[in-house]
Amino acid sequence: IVLTQSPGTLSLSPGERATLSCRASQSVSSTYFAWYQQKPGQPPRLLIYDASTRATGIPDRFSGSGSGTDFTLTISRLEPEDFAVYYCQLFGSSLPLYTFGQGTKLEIK
């Protein structure tokens, strides 16, 4: 299964709403779907799991939605620290166990 994220780069200003998309090449279970944030020089940080559940300590401006083949990460009001690269992830029942999208870079406009 291939995960395709769009857009590749998203240019927005603090305070704006960000909508990031991830499309799977075939229908998948929401239970196996997650989102991560990665800042330069840091490891990825788990944001959302089960497609819509925020991980521990993640602010409520982050939300996930979707099912089947189309999933969305929404950041309601961008804070300066939200500008980073975001990856979607799928757990598979066959190899590779974990598949990642190519990433969306969220940059300051």
Added chain:
Amino acid sequence: EVQLVESGGGLVQPGGSLRLSCADSFSGNFMNWVRQAPGKGLEWVGRIKNKANNYITEYAASVEGRFTISRDESKKSLFLQMNALKTEDTAVYYCARDFYYRLDYWGQGALVTVSS
């Protein structure tokens, strides 16, 4: 406090070997290695299950037969033995805890550079 700390990265020639370690406070959990080539995205490398699941390992096709994951739970350590290294194996390697279909804790990463 949760901690995953990788060590053992460095420069190695093509065809060489290197062993990464991850000080793993999660004895008993399934553990993964994920890598990231410079300026690129994330690529899953492999996973090792826990003792109750016989330490079964699974690997990405790109490293199968060259990389071996092991663990020593008495020492709370995870290992990635990398043999027959190729230039395309150059990456930051992360160890990460596997928790119900997601990777919830990650180490800071170890840089492996394969170059002559």
